Amino acid sequence: MNFIGFLWNQYLVNILDIILVAYIIYRLILLVKGTRAVQILIGILILLFITFLARDILHLRTLSWILENFWLAAVVIIAVVFQPEIRSALVQLGSHHWTRMFSMPEVSLINEVVEAVKVLSVRKEGALIVIEKEIGLRDYLETGTRINAAVSQELIISIFNRESPLHDGAVIISGGHLVAAGCVLPLSTGETKLTKSFGTRHSAGLGLSEVTDAIIVIVSEETGKLSIAAKGKIDTDFDPDQLKQYLIDALWKTGRKSFFSKMGL
Numbered sequence: 001m002n003f004i005g006f007l008w009n010q011y012l013v014n015i016l017d018i019i020l021v022a023y024i025i026y027r028l029i030l031l032v033k034g035t036r037a038v039q040i041l042i043g044i045l046i047l048l049f050i051t052f053l054a055r056d057i058l059h060l061r062t063l064s065w066i067l068e069n070f071w072l073a074a075v076v077i078i079a080v081v082f083q084p085e086i087r088s089a090l091v092q093l094g095s096h097h098w099t100r101m102f103s104m105p106e107v108s109l110i111n112e113v114v115e116a117v118k119v120l121s122v123r124k125e126g127a128l129i130v131i132e133k134e135i136g137l138r139d140y141l142e143t144g145t146r147i148n149a150a151v152s153q154e155l156i157i158s159i160f161n162r163e164s165p166l167h168d169g170a171v172i173i174s175g176g177h178l179v180a181a182g183c184v185l186p187l188s189t190g191e192t193k194l195t196k197s198f199g200t201r202h203s204a205g206l207g208l209s210e211v212t213d214a215i216i217v218i219v220s221e222e223t224g225k226l227s228i229a230a231k232g233k234i235d236t237d238f239d240p241d242q243l244k245q246y247l248i249d250a251l252w253k254t255g256r257k258s259f260f261s262k263m264g265l
Helices: 002-032 037-057 061-072 074-081 083-095 105-123 153-159 200-211 240-262
Strands: 127-131 145-150 170-174 177-183 215-219 226-230 233-238
Touching: 037 061, 061 074, 105 127, 105 153, 105 215, 105 240, 127 200, 145 153, 153 177, 170 200, 200 215, 200 226, 200 233, 215 240, 226 240, 233 240
Parallel strands: 127 170
Antiparallel strands: 127 215, 145 177, 170 177, 215 226, 226 233
16 A cells, blocks of 8 residues: 555655746746747757768767867856746746736836826727737847936836937836837738728737737727727727726736636645
């Protein structure tokens, strides 16, 4: 009976081990998706295949020797190349899900965004506001101007003022801060058809939502109407109250539900 109990315990440990490894791989995929790290990983996989081919199939001694010596230093090289991603992962581990479940920073952020959007909508000043979720947006941040400031309606309104040199790009909000402005987003290449009333901002917002899980708030410069792009789709004609409720459900309530469900509560 003790032996059966030992086997059962070992079986549960193995299941837990597999689940933890799968979760870590999943988090790593989310971390690098939408960044240049994807191309780097593909390059590493190609080098691994070439190493196997040269050493075990074609028996190319010189090439095998070069590649084998390369892999000796690969740990250091990978650590240097992926330094931003590693740092971001450690930051998220310490602050992403665990701390936000016991506070309401998103609610304050949402209020600032909604109040800014109200003003911009009335003025018919176009805006493109990106709120990062799980998938990193580092490559898009690099196309804009770093701000690294607290999110406030005054700051958002000033950025999208027609006289501002940054008003044509997107602002990206990450980790509760307005990290960059004037960012360039990818235009939509999906099957969703945009009506003639939609412009470049809507196409850019939809395009980003097709490759990341970000939420993109769009203010039309022509009509002042509010739209949201998320999960490869675009919804239009939100009023400020509907926008606020949508963001609360997507950013705060969803995060809390996800956390407590993982805890089995």
